[in-house]
Amino acid sequence: MHIWPTYIRTRLTLWYIAIFSLIMGLYVSAACAIQYWELNEQLYHAEVQDMETVEGLLYFTPDGRLLLHEEYHSRPGSRLLLDRLMEVLDPNGAVLFRNEKLNGLALGGPPLPQEASVSHYASRMRIADGRHVLVVSHFHPVQGKRVLIRLAYSTEPLRRRLIELLVVLMLVLPLALIAAGFAGYRVAGKALNPLAAMADLTEQITATRLSSRVPVENPNDEFGRMACVLNGLLERLEEAFQKLQRFTSDVSHELRTPLASIRSVGEVGLQQSHSDAEYKDILGSMLEEVSRLTSMIDTLMTIAHADSGSIQLNRTVFPLMELIEESVGVVDVLAEEKKQTIFVAGDSALSVSADRGFLRMAVINLLDNAVKYSPVGSTIHILLELSTQERRYVKLAIADEGPGIPISEASRVFDRFYRLDGGRTRDEGGAGLGLAIAKWSVEAHGGEILLDSELGRGSAFTIRLPAV
Numbered sequence: 001m002h003i004w005p006t007y008i009r010t011r012l013t014l015w016y017i018a019i020f021s022l023i024m025g026l027y028v029s030a031a032c033a034i035q036y037w038e039l040n041e042q043l044y045h046a047e048v049q050d051m052e053t054v055e056g057l058l059y060f061t062p063d064g065r066l067l068l069h070e071e072y073h074s075r076p077g078s079r080l081l082l083d084r085l086m087e088v089l090d091p092n093g094a095v096l097f098r099n100e101k102l103n104g105l106a107l108g109g110p111p112l113p114q115e116a117s118v119s120h121y122a123s124r125m126r127i128a129d130g131r132h133v134l135v136v137s138h139f140h141p142v143q144g145k146r147v148l149i150r151l152a153y154s155t156e157p158l159r160r161r162l163i164e165l166l167v168v169l170m171l172v173l174p175l176a177l178i179a180a181g182f183a184g185y186r187v188a189g190k191a192l193n194p195l196a197a198m199a200d201l202t203e204q205i206t207a208t209r210l211s212s213r214v215p216v217e218n219p220n221d222e223f224g225r226m227a228c229v230l231n232g233l234l235e236r237l238e239e240a241f242q243k244l245q246r247f248t249s250d251v252s253h254e255l256r257t258p259l260a261s262i263r264s265v266g267e268v269g270l271q272q273s274h275s276d277a278e279y280k281d282i283l284g285s286m287l288e289e290v291s292r293l294t295s296m297i298d299t300l301m302t303i304a305h306a307d308s309g310s311i312q313l314n315r316t317v318f319p320l321m322e323l324i325e326e327s328v329g330v331v332d333v334l335a336e337e338k339k340q341t342i343f344v345a346g347d348s349a350l351s352v353s354a355d356r357g358f359l360r361m362a363v364i365n366l367l368d369n370a371v372k373y374s375p376v377g378s379t380i381h382i383l384l385e386l387s388t389q390e391r392r393y394v395k396l397a398i399a400d401e402g403p404g405i406p407i408s409e410a411s412r413v414f415d416r417f418y419r420l421d422g423g424r425t426r427d428e429g430g431a432g433l434g435l436a437i438a439k440w441s442v443e444a445h446g447g448e449i450l451l452d453s454e455l456g457r458g459s460a461f462t463i464r465l466p467a468v
């Protein structure tokens, strides 16, 4: 069974009370121990003083009995003196004197060696009637004879004082614990308030209300930091969500155009009868749109896989020049149609470790753009070289003599569905996914893709990949 409370506030309070009790327990024990030690010291010093008084009052009668001048009772130094127990022995252990208060009981047996070892030897004992006493022993000559004087006082008053102290402390302790528990509960509640507020607010956040933020009272304390982290998370979620929404609407928009075109071509075809050649034309243009749609859907599938992180790169080491030549072979037909020349130069021995398929896709997309957007009869330069500036990487530059890309658009051209449409018709360009795919592919290989362009003078896209 689960008995530990689930609420942090209650748990904190219980911990607080437990720790407070422990500290109070230690405090009470220390206070009692110090008090006991001090009282003991006082008693011992009183006894040592009394010993000096007693020494002067002892005398032997002519018949050899040891007696005590009794007049000291008239000036007792302390109330304790009245309860003095006293015994005097000769060095052989024969009892020379015992006072009345002792009722004939012994304060220990014959002299012990340790009693002679220090001037005033202190020991505790329980005498035959059950009283606990503190005995101070001292050897002293009385009229030339060496005797052992033992003085003892009951430690009962000392014990009583201690118990009194303990009772007082024990009476106060529960009150202190209740007060501490109450205060702890309040403090814990106050400290945890921001957490409750955060939970309430977070509960209200839904996919459509991702713009809400958790209030941050003090960004430097723990809750403030947590609120900031939560807000950061919300911000990223909101961004991702907006991106997804934008992507979905872009996809729908892009799909609608070829579909509408297929439909209108079909409708025109059905409106009246046509010759076989005309029907072939109609079907041909419909198929063209279908193949455009198919390739876009293929690209979208690749993007979806890339986004979900489920694409596994199948890396092999191969000379990059090989792949460049292959890619040039793919766009060659288009370039020839536009009477463009493609120059390839560079180190054929440079190899990379990459997924051939995905890297080829990136290079073809860049080459395809260069051909597509450059004027008839222009030249495209491809240069492959090794750079050893900061770290070793392979640099593949594709430069064209096309219209160029304004600096302000340089980073946006890599966004999905982003097209620079000024003066470029839709027929000429694609869906605006080519550069996005190329960027993803290069980055997945640990590289980067850069754009250097001047409006009206051409663009140069550079792929940088770690060298092997």
Ligand code: ADP
Pocket (backbone or CB within 6 Å): 365, 369, 370, 373, 400, 402, 403, 404, 405, 413, 414, 418, 419, 420, 421, 424, 429, 430, 431, 432, 433, 434, 435, 436, 459
């Ligand atoms: P698209 O399929 O439309 O070519 P991309 O993602 O490949 O899409 O390119 C995005 C946009 O960047 C293009 O619409 C085009 O306007 C611009 N662009 C890409 N490459 C070039 C280039 N070599 N020269 C001029 N503009 C380019």
